[in-house]
Amino acid sequence: MLVVDDDFMVAKLHSRYVSVMDGFTVVGVAHNGADALRAAERLRPDLVLLDIYLPDMDGIDVLRALRAAEEQDTSRPSTDALFITAAR
Structure with a gap:
């Protein structure tokens, strides 16, 4: 799983939460769209x-x-996405 959040603390929280779930591994973290x-x-x-x-x-x-x-690279597997936000 790739975690993408501009708030470093929120990204860390999501990464920690995911890391204790069976079947999920955080493979990277990004803090903006370009890095993601x-x-x-x-x-x-x-x-x-x-x-x-x-x-x-x-x-x-x-x-x-x-x-x-x-779509451009048909050998590339499809990536699922879950949207999140910590905004109020």
């Missing part, structure tokens, strides 16, 4: 835990870019 896309390209996670509000692009745009990359 680079990490997803390099790590090819099965799942992305994705914050909606990021400093450079929103989580929906990140997912759109991930889907576009998957």
Whole structure:
């Protein structure tokens, strides 16, 4: 799983929570959309835990870019995504 959240403490909290769940492993953490896309390209996670509000692009745009990359490279497995936010 790739954890994406611009708040370092929230990303750490999500990573810790996921790390104790059976069947899930955090393979990377990113704090903005551009880093998330680079990490997803390099790590090819099965799942992305994705914050909606990021400093450079929103989580929906990140997912759109991930889907576009998957369409261009048919050998690339599809990545599932869960959207999250700590915003009030």
